[in-house]
Amino acid sequence: MNRYQRGFTLIECLVSMAVFLIVIMGLSSTTVMVIKGNSFSQTMSVATALATDKVENSQNMGYGQIASGGPETLQTIYTRQWTVTNNSPVSNTKTIAVSVSWINQGLTRNVTLSTIITR
Numbered sequence: 001m002n003r004y005q006r007g008f009t010l011i012e013c014l015v016s017m018a019v020f021l022i023v024i025m026g027l028s029s030t031t032v033m034v035i036k037g038n039s040f041s042q043t044m045s046v047a048t049a050l051a052t053d054k055v056e057n058s059q060n061m062g063y064g065q066i067a068s069g070g071p072e073t074l075q076t077i078y079t080r081q082w083t084v085t086n087n088s089p090v091s092n093t094k095t096i097a098v099s100v101s102w103i104n105q106g107l108t109r110n111v112t113l114s115t116i117i118t119r
Contacts, residue, residue, distance in 0.1 A: 040104060043077075044111065047100040050080055051113040054098045058082070063119050066094055077102045092119040 008016075058066050070081025082098040089095065094117045101110035 036105075043102060043104060044109070046075070047078055047102060047109075047111040048113075050074055050078055051098045051100045051111050054080060054082055055096060055113050055115050058084075058096050058098075059115065059117060063094070063117065066096065066117065074100075089116065093117065 066084050068082060068084045071079045072081070073079055078100050079102070080098065080100045082096060085095040085097075087093065095114060096117060097112060097114045099110055099112045101108055103109070
């Protein structure tokens with residue numbers, strides 16, 4: 001080989017391409033996992049906001065008007081229902097439990113918020 005010949009051999013090019021492909025494949029699978037995680041976080045945030053909205057609406061109602069209800073479908077994927085338990089945990093109180101459920105990747109997920117309202 002002449003000492004003025006420079007460059008990469010075919011083997012060096014193939015090895016560097018293989019290393020590059022392995023790195024890119026690892027990054028692409030990580031990207032998919034991050035996107036799925038972000039999607040789940042978004043649906044969880046919306047479900048929590050829907051439950052919080054119902055709890056706040058119940059707190060703003062008159063004590064005698066608060067009653068169990070649902071299920072109601074919201075934004076096509078969420079189902080919200082609420083249960084009111086009278087005189088729980090003590091008399092002259094109502095415990096309101098709001099549950100929002102949805103299906104994510106074949107599994108049913110839910111968020112439940114509870115609050116106690118006094119007379």
